[in-house]
Amino acid sequence: MKLFSGRRAFVLQRLSALVLLAYFTAGALRLALGPPVTYVQWQTWSAQPLAAAALLVLVAALLGHVWVGIRDVVLDYVHSPGLRLAVLGAAAAGLAFLASWTVLILVAHVNSA
Amino acid sequence: MQRTHRPTFLNLARIRFPVGAVASIGHRISGIVLVCALPFVFYALERSLRSEAAFGAMIELMRSPAGRAALVLLAWASAHHLFAGIRHLLMDVGVGASLGAARTSAYATLGVAVAVAAATALLA
Numbered sequence: 300m301k302l303f304s305g306r307r308a309f310v311l312q313r314l315s316a317l318v319l320l321a322y323f324t325a326g327a328l329r330l331a332l333g334p335p336v337t338y339v340q341w342q343t344w345s346a347q348p349l350a351a352a353a354l355l356v357l358v359a360a361l362l363g364h365v366w367v368g369i370r371d372v373v374l375d376y377v378h379s380p381g382l383r384l385a386v387l388g389a390a391a392a393g394l395a396f397l398a399s400w401t402v403l404i405l406v407a408h409v410n411s412a
Numbered sequence: 413m414q415r416t417h418r419p420t421f422l423n424l425a426r427i428r429f430p431v432g433a434v435a436s437i438g439h440r441i442s443g444i445v446l447v448c449a450l451p452f453v454f455y456a457l458e459r460s461l462r463s464e465a466a467f468g469a470m471i472e473l474m475r476s477p478a479g480r481a482a483l484v485l486l487a488w489a490s491a492h493h494l495f496a497g498i499r500h501l502l503m504d505v506g507v508g509a510s511l512g513a514a515r516t517s518a519y520a521t522l523g524v525a526v527a528v529a530a531a532t533a534l535l536a
């Protein structure tokens with residue numbers, strides 16, 4: 300996994316952190332200052348292609364950030380090469396599952412609107 | 413000089429960690445907490461778009477005692493991870509990297525994260 304290690308991981312971690320910071324700030328401001336979000340609002344907003352795309356960017360940044368974090372923690376505490384490979388493999392599979400699941404959910408949602 | 417063979421105890425409860433170390437390990441612990449919450453967050457996303465009933469059931473679950481406790485924990489973890497992360501990013505570019513400033517921002521990070529958790533407990 301050269302693609303997500305070394306200096307690339309360092310850069311990915313920090314760039315995704317800035318993306319997450321922007322989304323988190325916007326989301327927290329909306330929840331704190333606006334009225335509670337209803338099902339209809341959430342449903343119609345997220346069915347717009349641009350909104351769904353923005354959610355996918357959020358999920359991509361989140362899962363990329365999570366990958367580098369898990370990797371850092373595993374490299375620090377899991378020293379046996381076999382176990383390390385197993386844990387990192389399981390983490391990568393889990394994150395890939397969440398990524399594809401989200402794409403399926405959002406694509407189906409946009410198409411149903 | 414006589415070598416003693418008396419054991420050396422590193423009692424973690426009695427070692428005094430510098431505040432920067434506490435903020436830093438908190439960043440890691442909160443990150444692990446957030447990763448553990450990830451499957452539930454994605455499940456909540458799926459439920460929230462499934463139907464109005466599923467959306468309502470999710471809100472109900474968040475308002476149950478266990479749901480509120482989970483929200484408070486996640487509010488702490490999110491706030492600590494966010495502010496400790498901003499602190500590390502600023503230090504990367506040389507802002508607040510002096511010892512005095514770093515100690516102040518470490519105290520601020522710990523305090524604000526606990527305040528966010530307390531506000532969540534009161535308001536959620």
